Amino acid sequence: MGRWEPGARERLEQAAMELFLERGFEQTTVAEIASRAGLTERTFFRYFADKREVLFSGAGELQELFVSAVSATPAATAPMDAVAAALAVVAPFLQERGAFASRRQDVITAHDDLRERELVKLASLASAIAATLRERGVAEPAASLAAEAGIAVFKVAFERWQEAPTDLDFARVIEECLGELKVVTATS
Amino acid sequence: MGRWEPGARERLEQAAMELFLERGFEQTTVAEIASRAGLTERTFFRYFADKREVLFSGAGELQELFVSAVSATPAATAPMDAVAAALAVVAPFLQERGAFASRRQDVITAHDDLRERELVKLASLASAIAATLRERGVAEPAASLAAEAGIAVFKVAFERWQEAPTDLDFARVIEECLGELKVVTATS
Structure with a gap:
């Protein structure tokens, strides 16, 4: 078996997700996944430190995508517009991995400690976006509020997208939630 | 020693917080706290199941306070206004426990697993508020977005209040953050 197996990462991800859903996360071993x-x-072990990493190894990539998309907007962009632009970049990335994202969510929802890890991931994402906005000259609390509001939209939109009975465009769900957030906060 | 020691809960909380900050959370034993x-x-053990409970036993009370304050607003109240009213009820409750809240935050910030637990607490709070709004007839995604936005304001305002060099009114910081969120989301 060659050192770099073509498509090995994807095959391992798919196998892990199948086993996590069939037997439960705790009951699945790395040997069984392989x-x-x-x-x-x-x-x-060339691709993942442990079985939990199969679920969270994409977190760094997602954060990098978010942060670089915020940075790529023109300097004068309003903070919430920069966050919305980043969400528009992230949406197709997750849409493409739709089946994986969906099964991953099912596994995470079923396990308290994985849910905690997912919340930590989202909190880190919000902190990274807030830091990027501050570097662009956005003052506090606007930077943190725009970042937290963006992650709130991401979280709510993701749940709606996952629960939808038919194939929805994730980018469209995000846009709707951004619009709804605007309406909701304006009434206050 | 009587079965119910007057002020025992408060004395235990204070002793625990002192020891957590002096020695670290892991290094402190229940025997030392007592x-x-x-x-x-x-x-x-009449008051707390373990030492972690000293930090999180107030979570249920806080959630109850939030949810009942949302429920207490007139039925026609816009969702974000109901959440803002709940934040105004919660603020003096935390202000009163200022020294405890502040030291508690220092302990939590220093420990990854306690931070995770705190994020779970905030996520549960958001879910409970969203459920309360739905029971009042607020549709999704407005219910979840108003709840998540309210918790985002709570989180950001709490950090600002804690980091302020002087004594600030927590209710005032929350109001400012609510106003700022409105401005931030309106520009998008």
């Missing part, structure tokens, strides 16, 4: 993917444990 | 408070371990 075997289901037709790979060795050694190959598994 | 001893510092001049009480027995048995008395400690």
Whole structure:
């Protein structure tokens, strides 16, 4: 078996997700994931530190995507517009990984400690966006509020997208939630 | 020692917070907390299941306060106004416990697992508020967005209040953050 197996990461992700949903997260071993993917444990550990990493290894990439999309907007962009632009960049990225994102969510929802880890991921994401806005000269509390509001929209839109009975465009759900947030906060 | 020691809960909370900050959370034992408070371990366990409970036993009370304050607003109140009214009820409750809230925050910030627990608490709070709004006839995603936006304001305002060099009125900081959120979301 070659050192870099083509598509190994995706095969391991798919196998892990199947097993997590079939048997539960705790009951699944790395050996079983590797075997289901037709790979060795050694190959598994080339891609992931442990089985939890299969669920969270994308967190850094997602944060990088968010932060660089905020940074890519013109300097004069209003903070919430910069966050909205970042959400528009992130949406197709998750849409593309739709089946994985959806099964991943099912696994996470079923386990308290994975849910906690997911909340930490979202909180880190909000902090990173707020820091990026501050670097662009946005004052506090506007920077943190725009970042937290953006993550609130992301969270609510993601749940709606996941629960929808039909195939929805995630970017469209995000846009609707951004519009609704504007309406909701304006009435206060 | 009587079964119900007067002020025992407060003495235990104060002793625990002192020890957590002096020695670290992990290094502190229940026996030491009880001893510092001049009480027995048995008395400690009448009030708290373990040392982590000293930090989180107020979560249920806070959620109850939030939810009942939302419910107490007139039925026709806009969702964000109902959330703002709840924040105005919660603010003096935390202001009164200012020293405890502040030291508690220092302990939590210093420990990853306690921070995770705090994020879970805030996420549960948002879910409870959203559920209360839905029971009052608020549709989704407005209910979840108003609840998440309210918790975002609570979180950002709490940090500002804690970090302020002088004594600030927490209710006033919340009002400012609510106003700022409105401005931030309106520009988008």
